[in-house]
Amino acid sequence: MMKHANTAPPDALLLLTSRCPHCPVVLQGLGELVKKGRIGRLEAVNIEAHPEVAEQYGVRTVPWIRLGAFELEGLHTPAELEQWAQRATADDGLAQYYAELLRQGQLSRVLSAIRRHSDHLAALLALAADPDIDLTIRIGVSAVIEEYAGSPLLQEQLASLLELARHSDPRVRADAAHFLALSGNEAARAALETLVQDPEPAVREVAVDSLEALQASLREAD
Numbered sequence: 001m002m003k004h005a006n007t008a009p010p011d012a013l014l015l016l017t018s019r020c021p022h023c024p025v026v027l028q029g030l031g032e033l034v035k036k037g038r039i040g041r042l043e044a045v046n047i048e049a050h051p052e053v054a055e056q057y058g059v060r061t062v063p064w065i066r067l068g069a070f071e072l073e074g075l076h077t078p079a080e081l082e083q084w085a086q087r088a089t090a091d092d093g094l095a096q097y098y099a100e101l102l103r104q105g106q107l108s109r110v111l112s113a114i115r116r117h118s119d120h121l122a123a124l125l126a127l128a129a130d131p132d133i134d135l136t137i138r139i140g141v142s143a144v145i146e147e148y149a150g151s152p153l154l155q156e157q158l159a160s161l162l163e164l165a166r167h168s169d170p171r172v173r174a175d176a177a178h179f180l181a182l183s184g185n186e187a188a189r190a191a192l193e194t195l196v197q198d199p200e201p202a203v204r205e206v207a208v209d210s211l212e213a214l215q216a217s218l219r220e221a222d
Contacts, residue, residue: 098120
């Protein structure tokens with residue numbers, strides 16, 4: 001269930017071309033959402049006339065939509081656009097957005113988005129806290145975190161990682177052990193030492209390897 005924040009409707013930007021067969025459908029759908037008040041403002045740009053806008057956003061296919069913090073590609077029905085507009089004002093909207101991208105195997109798009117919006121990494125960790133997410137999504141989250149191993153960005157998320165390490169579900173605790181090692185932060189050591197004594201064998205196994213990896217990285221940093 002989506003938890004909605006008290007925010008104004010999102011704005012939308014649509015990039016299109018005159019030869020795109022799907023662009024009119026998306027334009028009409030977004031226009032209807034403006035009329036309903038689901039979208040605050042809509043800007044449509046024909047990138048044949050303004051190719052610099054496509055270059056600015058790195059767009060190579062149309063229709064391309066920026067809806068709030070989301071970037072959507074291709075044909076979307078009016079119902080799908082309305083759902084994304086609702087998600088744009090939801091507390092868990094970013095997590096749902098990245099979950100959908102990872103479910104579709106679009107890891108490269110997720111990595112690109114995180115590079116541009118580093119604060120979105122917290123939404124990935126929110127996904128990791130859900131023990132019931134698809135395995136494809138869980139693997140994708142791990143792949144993103146691994147890209148930021150030892151980085152200040154991941155270390156900034158240490159409090160969230162420590163919270164994951166205390167999760168009631170062993171799958172989440174096992175992932176947390178892996179992520180804590182990747183943080184390269186001395187403060188992760190105590191949590192990993194606790195996880196080494198976890199009642200679940202699978203968690204203990206990951207924690208042992210992760211503790212060794214953390215200690216090795218700390219020695220290298222000295």
